[in-house]
Amino acid sequence: MIHPLDPVATLGRGVLGACRTAGDVALFALDGLSHLVRPPFYGRLFLRAFIDFAYYSLPVVALTAVFTGMVLALQSYTGFARFNAQGAVANLVVLSMTRELGPVLAGLMVAGRVGAAIAAELGTMRVTDQIDALTTLSTNPMKYLVTPRLLAATVALPLLVLVANILGVLGGYLIGTTKLGFSSGAYLSATLDFLHWDDVVSGLVKAAVFGFVIALMGTWNGYSSRGGAQGVGSATTSAVVSSSVLILALDYLLTELFFAR
Amino acid sequence: MSNYRHDAHPEDRTEPYLVAHPAEAVAAAVPKIRLRGVVKHFGSKHVLDGVDLDVAAGHSTVILGGSGSGKSVMLKCMLGLIVPDAGTIEIDGRDVLRMNRREREAVNDRIGMLFQNAALFDSLPVWENVAFKLLAQRRMTRAQARERAAEVLTLVGLAPSVGDLSPSELSGGMQKRVGLARAIAAEPDIIFFDEPTTGLDPIMGAVIDGLIVDCVRRLGATAVSITHDMASARRIGDTAAMLYQGRIVWTGPAEYLGHTGNDIVDQFANGERDGPIQMELRR
Numbered sequence: 001m002i003h004p005l006d007p008v009a010t011l012g013r014g015v016l017g018a019c020r021t022a023g024d025v026a027l028f029a030l031d032g033l034s035h036l037v038r039p040p041f042y043g044r045l046f047l048r049a050f051i052d053f054a055y056y057s058l059p060v061v062a063l064t065a066v067f068t069g070m071v072l073a074l075q076s077y078t079g080f081a082r083f084n085a086q087g088a089v090a091n092l093v094v095l096s097m098t099r100e101l102g103p104v105l106a107g108l109m110v111a112g113r114v115g116a117a118i119a120a121e122l123g124t125m126r127v128t129d130q131i132d133a134l135t136t137l138s139t140n141p142m143k144y145l146v147t148p149r150l151l152a153a154t155v156a157l158p159l160l161v162l163v164a165n166i167l168g169v170l171g172g173y174l175i176g177t178t179k180l181g182f183s184s185g186a187y188l189s190a191t192l193d194f195l196h197w198d199d200v201v202s203g204l205v206k207a208a209v210f211g212f213v214i215a216l217m218g219t220w221n222g223y224s225s226r227g228g229a230q231g232v233g234s235a236t237t238s239a240v241v242s243s244s245v246l247i248l249a250l251d252y253l254l255t256e257l258f259f260a261r
Numbered sequence: 262m263s264n265y266r267h268d269a270h271p272e273d274r275t276e277p278y279l280v281a282h283p284a285e286a287v288a289a290a291v292p293k294i295r296l297r298g299v300v301k302h303f304g305s306k307h308v309l310d311g312v313d314l315d316v317a318a319g320h321s322t323v324i325l326g327g328s329g330s331g332k333s334v335m336l337k338c339m340l341g342l343i344v345p346d347a348g349t350i351e352i353d354g355r356d357v358l359r360m361n362r363r364e365r366e367a368v369n370d371r372i373g374m375l376f377q378n379a380a381l382f383d384s385l386p387v388w389e390n391v392a393f394k395l396l397a398q399r400r401m402t403r404a405q406a407r408e409r410a411a412e413v414l415t416l417v418g419l420a421p422s423v424g425d426l427s428p429s430e431l432s433g434g435m436q437k438r439v440g441l442a443r444a445i446a447a448e449p450d451i452i453f454f455d456e457p458t459t460g461l462d463p464i465m466g467a468v469i470d471g472l473i474v475d476c477v478r479r480l481g482a483t484a485v486s487i488t489h490d491m492a493s494a495r496r497i498g499d500t501a502a503m504l505y506q507g508r509i510v511w512t513g514p515a516e517y518l519g520h521t522g523n524d525i526v527d528q529f530a531n532g533e534r535d536g537p538i539q540m541e542l543r544r
């Protein structure tokens with residue numbers, strides 16, 4: 001007999017469980033995506049999800065981006081001053097925002113805001129039989145609940161990140177010109193000189209991937225939740241935790257893919 | 262008919278009740294719904310353990326059984342929401358478990374379901390809940406669907422103005438009525454009712470039962486209702502079946518409930534503490 005706390009058995013069970021879950025999630029994602037090309041399409045639901053992702057996330061993403069840009073300028077200035085390289089502040093701010101911090105911070109914020117809400121909503125629908133009810137009402141619940149959200153998040157996140165990038169640079173600019181003694185023209189031209197289009201594009205691609213992951217984790221955890229209020233609570237937690245971890249891990253992989261030469 | 266377990270009432274043994282309605286007796290020969298050996302386990306828990314059941318077309322069948330005995334699971338198997346581990350389920354003589362997605366959806370288009378807790382969509386106003394299937398099947402415009410929703414709400418005794426409310430603004434009894442309206446709006450051939458009166462006061466329960474009987478009769482539909490309320494079972498059911506320990510242990514006319522001669526059913530129907538059913542407080 002295997003002792004329940006046998007570390008090898010526990011590890012094995014954990015790995016097997018993780019593989020099974022990964023397989024389930026992959027099948028779920030494929031099913032969700034397959035409805036993109038099979039009518040009927042729910043434009044109204046896509047729009048509602050898109051507004052939730054893009055419009056209602058704007059304030060929190062904007063605030064995060066402005067403050068991040070400000071902090072970046074301040075911190076990098078004190079760091080670069082030691083090497084008399086203060087001129088690189090604008091460069092650092094714009095590259096960090098577009099390549100990394102814009103997509104990652106927007107992703108984490110949206111995961112906490114919308115990913116959690118999706119998991120809670122679908123989880124509640126699951127435990128109150130509303131998802132089963134859809135099936136009895138001639139409606140495919142994947143098509144109705146999951147596909148519009150996957151698509152909306154994938155489209156909305158890049159737009160949010162574009163805004164976050166601009167506001168992050170603006171934050172750096174505000175600190176640079178008001179506290180650090182840069183002239184407005186010098187700061188802006190330093191920003192634009194160093195900015196290359198593939199920095200922006202790589203960030204937007206990351207954002208699209210993160211958006212998809214947030215919606216996938218939110219819908220999957222909600223859709224497969226079980227067991228009443230507690231099940232909904234843990235679905236919400238897992239949605240946020242898993243999408244946050246995946247965002248950071250995928251950020252590394254995508255960076256490696258884009259920039260490792 | 263060989264599998265149709267009919268333990269007749271002692272005084273009625275010479276004349277099985279189905280023969281009293283010749284037209285229905287013919288219909289009963291090809292059951293609308295037919296379950297054979299349906300098995301469903303959740304992990305080590307044997308919920309359904311070989312369910313055999315015939316539901317005659319145009320009849321109203323009530324399924325009795327204790328809480329947690331698997332009644333809802335059985336209904337969900339018939340709807341395709343849960344896939345059984347073994348057994349066959351036929352609707353109109355066709356094996357629904359071996360259908361592809363599209364065929365299955367076509368069968369479900371003709372089925373209405375009232376869920377145990379109504380399961381109304383709280384993101385939609387009442388009228389869109391009621392008209393949901395009509396809109397999903399693209400049978401009418403939104404304006405027409407809205408009119409139809411008002412009609413159906415009237416049928417279940419609600420004012421059309423209720424259509425503009427959100428489901429969360431309704432009392433339990435009103436939610437059940439809206440759930441009933443949603444189940445019948447697309448005029449299904451088969452309607453399932455999962456504990457339609459549980460959680461309602463006795464008068465509201467009787468009112469809902471009356472609505473169910475009216476609606477089923479008006480549509481000429483086949484109805485399968487789950488209940489553990491005996492008064493309700495006698496009011497809604499033509500036929501009753503008892504689910505116990507994962508099997509249908511008795512089938513017979515609903516009016517015999519309480520004096521069927523089957524110890525399990527009689528204990529359940531009369532709510533006696535002592536008898537063959539021992540409450541399993543732990544599984």
Ligand SMILES: Nc1ncnc2c1ncn2[C@@H]1O[C@H](COP(=O)(O)OP(=O)(O)O)[C@@H](O)[C@H]1O
Pocket residue numbers: 303308326327328329330331332333334335
């Ligand atoms: N999806 C599920 N996963 C695991 N167990 C389930 C599931 N659905 C139902 N059960 C279990 O099956 C048993 C029967 O449930 P149910 O059919 O809802 O009972 P009832 O007869 O009261 O409607 C219960 O013990 C329940 O815990």
Ligand SMILES: [Mg+2]
Pocket residue numbers: 332333334377455456
């Ligand atoms: Mg039940």
